[in-house]
Amino acid sequence: MNQKGPRLGEPASLWRMRAVPVATVMIASALPLMLPLVASSPVLPPLGLLFFLCWQLLRTEMWPVWIGLPLGLWDDLFSGAPIGTAIFLWTAASIAIAYLSQRIYWRGFFHxxxxxxxxxxxxxxxxxxxxxxxxxxxxxxxxxxPQIIVSILLLPLFLRLTGKFDNFRLKRR
Known part of the structure; x- marks a missing residue:
């Protein structure tokens, strides 16, 4: 008997489960360099940071707390900030989210x-x-x-996009 769809109880692809979150953050961090945008002040929101925070908020248990080290280094390489800035700040944000996840049991969208x-x-x-x-x-x-205000206003969109990527990540083969 030849089945064409996924079997009941079959797990999602391990490769996709691990690669999709990291790839979204890395591509989002590198994306501003690919866009032909010239500005005298920072207007584009930090896309990598937004995806990083959204993944942490959506799936707190998915990544270890130290994941801010390699992803922050990647962002530092593309953002032009001194090396170590995003490493420190993203790791601190990851620790803060892990701490708040233990303290706030029922978080909703507005939280x-x-x-x-x-x-x-x-x-x-x-x-x-x-x-x-x-x-x-x-x-x-x-x-x-202005960059902070735009980032805060775009946060619900990035939460939604992260949810879509998470659905793709968890989809069975």
Whole structure:
């Protein structure tokens, strides 16, 4: 008897389960370099950070807490920030999400949006201050504020996209 569809109880592809989340973050981190966009101030949201936070919020148990180290290094290579900026900040965000996941048992969409918005604002602000250490704090934060606002407003879209990628990741062969 020849069956064409997946068998009942058959697990999803192990390769897809591991590769899809990492690939989405890595491609999103490299994507701004591929776009023909010239701006005098940062306007494009940090796509890699948004996908990283959304994966962490959606599937907290999927990655170890230290996953911010290699993915942050990848983002540092493409963002132009000093090496170690995203490594430190993404790992700290991952620790914060793991801590909050243990404290808040019933999280909903608005909880995830609030946690993501807070972390995006903190990570982007600290990254801007670390990237420009000799500039005035008010000017640096004023320069990065539109990028933070756009990122926070796009967070629900990225949560939805991450859910779609997660459905693809878990789909049986």
């Amino acid at each position: 995830d949006w609030a946690i993501g918005a807070l972390l995006v604002a903190i990570v982007q602000s600290i990254a801007a201050l670390l990237t420009h250490p000799h500039a005035e704090t008010g000017r640096v934060l004023g320069l990065v504020a």
